[in-house]
Amino acid sequence: MEQEIKKGLAGVVVDTTAISKVNPETNSLLYRGYPVQELAETQPFEAVAYLLWHGELPTSDDLEHLRRTEREHRALADSVRAAIDLLPHDAHPMDEVRTAVSALGAIDLAGSGSVLDATGSAEENLARSVRLFAALPAIVAYGQRRRRGEELVEPRDDLDYAANFLWMTFGEDPDEIVIDAFNRSMVLYAEHSFNASTFTARVITSTLSDLYSAVVGAIGALKGPLHGGANEAVMHVFDEIGSAERVVPWLDAALAEKRKIMGFGHRVYKNGDSRVPTMRAALDALVAHYDRRDLADLSDALEREFMERKGIHPNLDYPSGPAYHLIGFDTPMFTPLFIASRVTGWTAHVMEQAASNALIRPLSAYDGPDERHVADLTP
Ligand SMILES: CC(=O)SCCNC(=O)CCNC(=O)[C@H](O)C(C)(C)COP(=O)(O)OP(=O)(O)OC[C@H]1O[C@@H](n2cnc3c(N)ncnc32)[C@H](O)[C@@H]1OP(=O)(O)O
Numbered sequence: 001m002e003q004e005i006k007k008g009l010a011g012v013v014v015d016t017t018a019i020s021k022v023n024p025e026t027n028s029l030l031y032r033g034y035p036v037q038e039l040a041e042t043q044p045f046e047a048v049a050y051l052l053w054h055g056e057l058p059t060s061d062d063l064e065h066l067r068r069t070e071r072e073h074r075a076l077a078d079s080v081r082a083a084i085d086l087l088p089h090d091a092h093p094m095d096e097v098r099t100a101v102s103a104l105g106a107i108d109l110a111g112s113g114s115v116l117d118a119t120g121s122a123e124e125n126l127a128r129s130v131r132l133f134a135a136l137p138a139i140v141a142y143g144q145r146r147r148r149g150e151e152l153v154e155p156r157d158d159l160d161y162a163a164n165f166l167w168m169t170f171g172e173d174p175d176e177i178v179i180d181a182f183n184r185s186m187v188l189y190a191e192h193s194f195n196a197s198t199f200t201a202r203v204i205t206s207t208l209s210d211l212y213s214a215v216v217g218a219i220g221a222l223k224g225p226l227h228g229g230a231n232e233a234v235m236h237v238f239d240e241i242g243s244a245e246r247v248v249p250w251l252d253a254a255l256a257e258k259r260k261i262m263g264f265g266h267r268v269y270k271n272g273d274s275r276v277p278t279m280r281a282a283l284d285a286l287v288a289h290y291d292r293r294d295l296a297d298l299s300d301a302l303e304r305e306f307m308e309r310k311g312i313h314p315n316l317d318y319p320s321g322p323a324y325h326l327i328g329f330d331t332p333m334f335t336p337l338f339i340a341s342r343v344t345g346w347t348a349h350v351m352e353q354a355a356s357n358a359l360i361r362p363l364s365a366y367d368g369p370d371e372r373h374v375a376d377l378t379p
């Protein structure tokens with residue numbers, strides 16, 4: 001019997017999840033039942049991380065406790081820094097962060113004699129998740145500073161997550177408008193059901209491997225430009241085009257070459273990404289703050305022209321790329337910022353998968369040569 005192949009698992013429902021609901025019909029995204037727009041406008045990223053892990057928003061005591069733990073693990077560990085420093089200065093930051101997380105895992109799991117010990121209990125995995133969430137800003141910030149030949153900036157205890165992240169990257173007191181836009185981007189990027197990187201993390205978890213391995217694998221999946229790498233790729237497109245007036249000839253040539261236009265299209269949303277309006281509002285605030293109308297004009301012109309010709313909407317990476325550029329991040333740092341946010345969703349999924357595990361192992365339809373034998377080849 002002919003087997004039906006769902007290439008790319010398109011349209012296949014592989015499991016349940018209580019972490020988020022992506023609804024393309026209503027163009028909505030809920031984290032544990034809360035609309036993501038509401039969360040982005042009202043909650044610090046730490047509270048959203050707590051929500052994803054625990055299923056409920058934190059009380060003020062819960063939030064205080066999480067913030068205290070986050071501050072304890074904020075500084076870049078010497079051993080992780082040493083692992084990063086072994087890499088060439090022009091290593092891609094995604095490779096750098098992947099290596100750093102791998103090193104963190106090896107250090108944290110040192111002494112766990114066998115692979116069975118590394119799997120971790122629910123409590124251990126929650127503690128590991130918080131540690132990773134706390135450690136990633138320092139790893140990403142150091143990555144940008146190292147590329148630029150700048151000294152490491154130590155974290156500050158008087159700042160919350162988003163402000164401290166910006167402080168460690170730029171070594172300057174961040175502006176409230178910038179902190180707010182950055183916090184929104186972190187909330188919007190945090191979780192999106194069974195996307196490619198999260199599914200990777202779940203596949204790895206399903207073998208009873210450890211949480212760090214799942215996150216390292218997820219980072220590898222996120223790096224690709226069809227997924228998280230698109231936020232970096234969008235900025236390269238903007239740089240290539242240069243200004244709004246050049247959009248039409250650039251798009252003519254790109255479409256003639258059958259290029260994919262980065263930051264547009266989505267596997268699930270076909271009528272627009274639920275997160276784009278909130279991120280676009282954050283981008284607009286940054287455009288006004290930095291007086292960079294030219295960038296918004298370019299973005300509008302490409303969106304309008306591409307929509308007219310192909311009817312394909314922008315995804316979250318489209319407004320977040322230029323927003324990160326305006327904040328001052330180097331373009332290759334954009335996808336590592338996505339990691340720092342999505343690590344919360346990934347780890348929530350690792351814990352959900354572990355709590356109700358079944359080895360993920362689909363079938364394939366063989367279309368290679370019919371059975372044959374080595375002996376047939378002997379003269
Ligand atoms: C946070 C995130 O990860 S969001 C996604 C970020 N990725 C990007 O922005 C990369 C650009 N976009 C894409 O490559 C795609 O839209 C994907 C991979 C995101 C979704 O892809 P799929 O659901 O597999 O759709 P698929 O790639 O088959 O596209 C369907 C049709 O639309 C076209 N299309 C989709 N997106 C684009 C695009 N960005 N540019 C040009 N054409 C596109 C395809 O060429 C295809 O056309 P065809 O039917 O004539 O062959």
Ligand SMILES: O=C([O-])CC(=O)C(=O)O
Nearest residue numbers: 191192194195196267268
């Ligand atoms: O859901 C997807 O396929 C990609 C995406 O938007 C995300 O991971 O945020």
